[in-house]
Amino acid sequence: MAKSPTRSDETADGENGPKEHFRALERLYRAAPINQIFSSELTIVERGAARITFEIDERYYHAAGAAHGTSYFKMLDDAAFYAANSLVSDRFLLTTAFNLLFTRPVKTGLVTAEGRWVSGKRRVFVADSRLIDAEGEEIARGTGTFMRSHIPLASLPGYQTDK
Numbered sequence: 001m002a003k004s005p006t007r008s009d010e011t012a013d014g015e016n017g018p019k020e021h022f023r024a025l026e027r028l029y030r031a032a033p034i035n036q037i038f039s040s041e042l043t044i045v046e047r048g049a050a051r052i053t054f055e056i057d058e059r060y061y062h063a064a065g066a067a068h069g070t071s072y073f074k075m076l077d078d079a080a081f082y083a084a085n086s087l088v089s090d091r092f093l094l095t096t097a098f099n100l101l102f103t104r105p106v107k108t109g110l111v112t113a114e115g116r117w118v119s120g121k122r123r124v125f126v127a128d129s130r131l132i133d134a135e136g137e138e139i140a141r142g143t144g145t146f147m148r149s150h151i152p153l154a155s156l157p158g159y160q161t162d163k
Contacts, residue, residue: 021089024161031158048117050082066105076142079115080127084146093146100142109134123148
């Protein structure tokens, strides 16, 4: 379970509370053009926790017949990013660094990326994530650093809150 940050202007829930912010982030994720290539579904579980599910198949293979590292990175980064951005309702976060560890290859099947906020409350956030295959085995893990940008979430296509 993710730790709860201290409430501040940077981690405010907005007018309609955290659940509406979570749904708006999920809409933002669906609206991103990259997700036309990587078919996946984001769920913000709670403050500081995100889950992404996606299906690996041959479209994502490298020359040796298993999923290419770009698919691992994308889902690990996205899960950690959205776990962190679930704490920030006014600005888009940017990935400033990301480290990953591949623990086993995956060829096909449902994969789940679980992200959780680790630390940071104002400008810089740290979150980690892991990939779990259909058998429940961890196939990769990562840790990212994310920084508040000057981009208002409300200015981005897809991020609309119900008012």
